[in-house]
Amino acid sequence: MQMYSEADVDSACLEGKRIAILGYGSQGRAHALNLKDSGFDVVVGLRPGGPSWPRAEADGLQVREPKDAVKGAAIVAFLTPDLVQGALYEAVRSEIDQGSALLFAHGFNIHFKQIAPRSDLDVVLIAPKGPGDLVRRQYEEGHGVPCLVAVEQDSSGNALKLALAYGQGIGGARAGVIETTFAEETETDLFGEQAVLCGGVTELVVAGFETLVKAGYQPEVAYYECMHELKLIVDLLHEGGLRKMHEFISETAAYGDLTRGPRIVDDHVRETMQEVLTEIQDGTFAREWIAENASGQSEYKRLMNDDLAQQIEKVGGDLRSRMDWLEN
Numbered sequence: 001m002q003m004y005s006e007a008d009v010d011s012a013c014l015e016g017k018r019i020a021i022l023g024y025g026s027q028g029r030a031h032a033l034n035l036k037d038s039g040f041d042v043v044v045g046l047r048p049g050g051p052s053w054p055r056a057e058a059d060g061l062q063v064r065e066p067k068d069a070v071k072g073a074a075i076v077a078f079l080t081p082d083l084v085q086g087a088l089y090e091a092v093r094s095e096i097d098q099g100s101a102l103l104f105a106h107g108f109n110i111h112f113k114q115i116a117p118r119s120d121l122d123v124v125l126i127a128p129k130g131p132g133d134l135v136r137r138q139y140e141e142g143h144g145v146p147c148l149v150a151v152e153q154d155s156s157g158n159a160l161k162l163a164l165a166y167g168q169g170i171g172g173a174r175a176g177v178i179e180t181t182f183a184e185e186t187e188t189d190l191f192g193e194q195a196v197l198c199g200g201v202t203e204l205v206v207a208g209f210e211t212l213v214k215a216g217y218q219p220e221v222a223y224y225e226c227m228h229e230l231k232l233i234v235d236l237l238h239e240g241g242l243r244k245m246h247e248f249i250s251e252t253a254a255y256g257d258l259t260r261g262p263r264i265v266d267d268h269v270r271e272t273m274q275e276v277l278t279e280i281q282d283g284t285f286a287r288e289w290i291a292e293n294a295s296g297q298s299e300y301k302r303l304m305n306d307d308l309a310q311q312i313e314k315v316g317g318d319l320r321s322r323m324d325w326l327e328n
């Protein structure tokens with residue numbers, strides 16, 4: 001494992017050079033503001049008339065249309081939703097300077113060949129292992145979210161150095177930057193969000209909630225048990241792994257975990273995880289998601305509506321509105 005920290009970074013290679021950030025959502029805003037506060041020359045590329053334009057200007061950033069923003073930039077960071085990056089690259093491709101670097105925060109479009117970059121460009125990845133608001137907040141607090149770095153195309157011979165300087169600029173090098181490949185980042189990132197972080201956890205929460213409600217317990221009690229208390233456990237795991245969780249939960253909870261947990265996430269679940277991983281590796285998932293976007297996202301929208309119409313959402317909304325310190 002190759003891990004870079006601040007001492008390994010030569011920020012001078014980016015000094016006086018411009019960085020174009022395309023997109024101003026979760027990652028785009030965090031990267032743009034952190035890089036600006038790190039002293040770099042940042043310009044944000046956005047569609048005129050979109051809601052992000054006034055927001056970026058109000059944050060004190062220069063904003064241009066994407067094809068103007070990329071002109072003269074040493075690094076062009078693609079931080080729009082993954083499935084619009086291909087068309088965006090085609091729209092700006094002829095305006096990007098000779099020998100510049102394309103930077104991605106997720107390897108999807110390069111790994112699944114939705115973007116075929118010009119051969120004179122460097123192609124690098126700085127993927128923060130956390131959402132954009134955390135990338136910003138940790139930076140402001142003097143900390144950083146760990147990142148992955150990868151180089152797909154090294155035309156300048158300087159691509160890794162440049163990527164690390166960017167990683168330092170957003171605060172990632174404070175926590176450590178691990179070297180990977182576009183393939184490893186893309187496949188592990190998709191697997192993590194599908195099997196564990198988003199797909200797995202939410203289905204576990206909803207299934208637990210519905211099991212209690214079906215057995216006649218009060219939905220509000222089931223909500224606190226299966227959804228609300230998750231934060232306590234996640235914080236302990238985040239701070240100190242399984243050991244810290246076990247130090248803080250009761251012995252009864254620990255015994256229940258050790259004896260019942262493996263029955264919930266059993267061999268069947270592990271086999272399904274392997275199937276989901278195979279669908280990522282062989283491109284099945286990517287083809288499905290690309291086709292879904294090409295046909296207007298109707299199935300995605302239907303599934304999203306169903307997800308948000310579940311009983312746990314109604315019960316949770318009422319309960320959370322009583323906790324006015326929550327940002328809901």
Ligand code: NAD
Pocket residue numbers: 022023024025026027028045046047050051052066078079080081082084088105106127128129130131132
């Ligand atoms: P987002 O959906 O939060 O932001 C999208 C931004 O792009 C918005 O400002 C939107 O106005 C702009 N945009 C949309 N279409 C555009 C177009 N055609 N031209 C110009 N701008 C356009 O996106 P995000 O979640 O920050 O994701 C950006 C990248 O970061 C993706 O590659 C994603 O995989 C990666 N990433 C995201 C996270 C995360 O936590 N959200 C974490 C790691 C990596």
Ligand code: MG
Pocket residue numbers: 198199202203307
């Ligand atoms: Mg779900």
